[in-house]
Structures are given as C-alpha cells and as structure tokens.
Amino acid sequence: MPKTYPFTLDPFQQQAILCIDNGQSVLVSAHTSAGKTVVAEYAVARSLKRRQRVIYTTPIKALSNQKFREFTAEFKDVGLMTGDITINPEATVLIMTTEILRSMLY
Template structure:
C-alpha cells in the first residue's frame, strides 16, 4: 500500500510525499541516519524523504520551486556514494543537466554527465543525464545500471505530459522491472 502525506509548511506551501507503507509507516518520530550540515530546520516533507531513503524505498516528492527538495537528493547521492552504489540524476533538458553537473562536481568526487551532445566520465558512480538517455539505458539493458542505489528524477511533473511524459513513464516502468 502506498501512502500520500500532504503537508503544509509555516507559509502554507503545499508539499506531498508518496511512499510505500509496508516498511516506512513507523518512521514518524525517527531521525535520519546521516548527519546533515544545514543551518536551518528541515520541513516535515524533507524529514520524511530522508527517512524513506534510509529505508531504501522509492518515493515521489512534490513541492514548489525552492521548497528544499534538493536536500533530499543530496542526502540520497551521498548515501549511495558512501555505500559504493551508483546514483543517477535525470533532468528533462541538456541545459539543466549541464547546470546540475557543474553544481554536483563541486560537491562529489566521482561525477559524470551524459546528454545527447556531451559525455563526461560515463563510468562515474554518480551520473547526471537527460531522462531520454536513462530511458535508452533502461531499454537496452546496459550493465551500467548494475549496482544502482537510486535514480533521482528531477522535474517529474512531465509524468502525464502528452508530448514527453511517455519518456518518464517508460523509464520508471523499465527501472521497476530491473529491480
């Protein structure tokens, strides 16, 4: 069974976290396993996201721009790298992949990028790539996906989009079949 938790923060901003209930429903009141170096209090949706990641479960976080979704992504990336697992971070466009690659290569040692135009360090433990590239990897059954800890899909609002949503949907379905 999946649980959807709708949360409003102090500014009445809407956030939602979807996660499977089987292993995660008892997490409320727990603390994340990893220490975070932030100079602010985390919102409830961020805490839930971190706790779901600690349980190695899938989740979908929906929150407005600048709500703090990246803290959950950073937590997951660090967790994967510390555990010797691969992590993939997808974006809908090459420009955003380039931007995220520049941002992440200043934070992490083993970062690569794959877009339709550019490939940098494709054997890195952490890859930033367009969703279309990941879809092709999933459909081709490449061994590059072995030992994957997490796939982070940025801009997931494309799911259900008549023009491009199919890429996200096929990727997610294909990833589910691999695990």
C-alpha cells in the same frame, strides 16, 4: 555523512530522509526551488557510502548541466550525459536527461 544546511528542513524533506534511512523508495515532487535537491544529495551520499552507483535524471539539458556543476562541488566522481555532451560516463554519480536514460533502457 549528513550535510548541515543553514535552514531547517521542511517536513517533506524530513519525511523523505526518514524513508531513505528506513530503506524505502522515495518520490519527491515539489515546486521549483522547494528543496528537492536536499533529498537527492542525501540519497546520493547514502548510496555512495554503500558503494552504490547513482543515476540522477533531469528533464532538460540546462538542468543536467546545473546539477553536474553542483554535484561536482559536493561529490568526487560525477559524470554528465546529455544529447550534446558526455563527461566521465563511467562515474559513480551520473547525471543525465531522462531522454538519455530512456534511450539507454530501450
């Protein structure tokens, strides 16, 4: 399951992964391109191994589209929901904008 990377994980990534392994909830906040997706990929892979469904949210459509492309290359069953497009909404890994998730919840 663990994906290997051509770089050493930063301390915040190592800490987050350790917390995930211990069954704790994790909130990762870091600047753009800091490596938050590494933690997300790990959490998604771990959840899929446990046969759980995953919702990954992003603040804007362009980022949802980017993550959809990236996750589709990494995982098998990925869907996308933005205000403009819906692809495979019953997918095990569903990427959506926070606006769409908020609308679904309320």
